[in-house]
Amino acid sequence: MALEFRAVTKVFPTNAGTPLTAVSGVSFRVDEGEFVSVVGPSGCGKSTILSMTAGLYQPSEGEVLVSGTRVDGPNAHVGFMLQKDLLLPWRTIISNIEFGLESRGVPRAERRARAIAELRHCHLDGFETQYPYQLSGGMRQRAALARTLAIDPEIILLDEPFSALDAQTKLLLQNSFAKTIAEAGKTTLLITHDLAEAVLMSDRILVLSERPGTIIAEIKVDLPHRNEPIKRRVLPEVSDYAAQLFKHLKLEEKAA
Incomplete structure (x- = not known):
């Protein structure tokens, strides 16, 4: 089951009266069985993207689709794991x-x-x-x-599920999750601040700008062992991908 965002913008009201735009014009697709991570600065709308996928929020503009059907409310096809x-x-x-x-x-x-x-x-x-x-x-x-x-669920949403764990437990759990999700053939969207984690677990990585979040880069992770992060971790190219992500984020920080 595939997931698609089409030109999605989400605006929230505020107590101050000035609306806050969390994400703006976000478009991407996650194919069936694919594992995609989203990285970006704090407050750039990453969790808002997950919430709209789960049907907890509705887009202010654009649409979110699961297998071609517009998401208009809580979605039985989606499983959501929080921090x-x-x-x-x-x-x-x-x-x-x-x-x-x-x-x-x-x-x-x-x-x-x-x-x-x-x-x-x-x-x-x-x-x-x-x-x-x-x-x-x-x-x-x-x-x-x-x-x-x-x-x-056909689609699994992961909102920084490993962030509170120590380094050793985190790596072991990443490996366990990756194997389990791959064996089950689930379409997966991961939100993370850990650039190495994104490289270790993903087929593709989306990089968001500062708020309002827009996609400033899409990186295909052309490495083996997506379902075994411990094996992928020792590949020298992992640090190159992480450095590429860091460069995008630092450039965005300077532009802001």
Whole structure:
């Protein structure tokens, strides 16, 4: 399932009375099964793009389409992972993974079977009856991914899901996520401030300007091992791509 933005602008009202334009004239496409990252300065509208994809905001101008159909509200085809895992502390891990299915009225036996399958897929076997406080940060994020995958979305939105983790846990989790998403064939859009992370995980990278965010560069990452960031990480070209991204962002900073 593909995702497309066509000349999208989003304007928010403010208490001061002067409207704030978050993004302006944004157009791009993410093909089925493709992994695309979006980088840019803080406040440039990256998270606004995810929210419009999920149908939480409507564009002020232009349109967002999923498989050719305009997104006019919350979209059942989209799974959204935020920086925080947002696991419910009073529910066990398996009950947390079932939550989205439960909300959709999926029968108990079916949702339990799907939750167990995703637990195994995300390497959380044996932690079904644990509570979130009993898991490490990395395990909690894997549980959040399992919860997202359990509803079987066609498109996965990732809003800096690794930003709060230490370097070692981050790399291991990037590898786990990349493999899981690739095996499931999911179309993925990642928001990140980590330029190396964008290179390690992506097929393409979109660079946004300062607010109002516009696309100032689109970079195809022509490297192997997209589904294994640990293997991609040792390639010397990775630093060249990161330097290219940094150059775009610094040039934009000077222009601003």
